[in-house]
Amino acid sequence: MNKVFIIGLPRTGTTSISVAMLDYGFKVAHTAYTQEAFNLADIISDAPCFSDYQQLDKLFPGSKFVYLERDLSLWLPSMQMLINKMKAQLDPNTGTFHPVLKRSFNQTFELDKTDIPDALTHLEKCYLNHRQQVLSYFDGRDDLIRINIRDEQSLTKLLTFLGLEVKGTPQFPHLNIGRNVACWDEYKHPNKVSANSSGPLRRKFFDYVGKRATT
Incomplete structure (x- = not known):
């Protein structure tokens, strides 16, 4: 296995799954903005994975992909809150967020x-379009799993998908609930x-992910 990419959209549980995987010995990056972050991490989630999964599939052959689902009635107000909180800093010209994060959000949403x-209505269309694109891209393949972290069997399914031993009925932590958006930054772990x-930077990597992802 090369890498594991969590390609669910923001507010589908990317922080919860990232934190959970730390305790299984994986090195985890919740968002990755440099080639070194991709090199160091075993598991990468959130931006730019949810927008660039096709390019990452080619750059890291043999990797596995995890699509996170969430009921729209729960995801929509949560994503609405996040967009409202972040939209000024996501502006391509004046926003202060990292360019990779801005590109990933602007491309997808x-x-x-x-x-x-x-x-x-706009956010619902973006969610459904993203899901359809993911399912179409991975159709007929066995390297994608779809889970909803609210399902009590979801972590067991994920661990089995990753070839790990499962003991008992492990559960995902529920983080970034409500208006919280920064639990990952506050969580301390050596992994x-x-x-x-x-x-060391290789321009080819960023050209491939950055340029190809927008075409």
């Missing part, structure tokens, strides 16, 4: 193509990988 980016890990 079309923030620059709609007058009301937090409209429930955490910084999204901005520094190391």
Whole structure:
């Protein structure tokens, strides 16, 4: 197994699954903005994985992918809150967030193509489009698993998918509940990988992920 990419959208449980995997010995990056972060981590979630999974599939052959599902009635208000909190900093020109994060969000949620980016109808369309694209891309393959972390068997299914021994009925922690968005930053663990890990850069990597992902 090469890497494990968590390609569910924000507010589907990416922080919960990232924290859970730390205790199974994996080095985990919740968001990755440098090549070194991708090199160091065994498991990478959130941006840019949810937008760039096709490119990452080619860059890291033999990897596994985890698509996180969430009931729309729960995901929509949670995502609406997140977009409202982040939209000023996601602006491609004036926002202060990392360029990889801005590109990933703007590509997936079309923030620059709609007058009301937090409209429930718009967000629902983005969710359904993303899900359909993922399912179409991985159709007929066995390297994708779909789970909903609210399902009490979901962590067992994931561990089995990753070839790990399962003891009892392990459960995912439920983090970033309500308006919380930064539990990962507050969580301390030696297996955490910084999204901005520094190391030797290969321009080809960033050209491939950054440029190809927008075509």
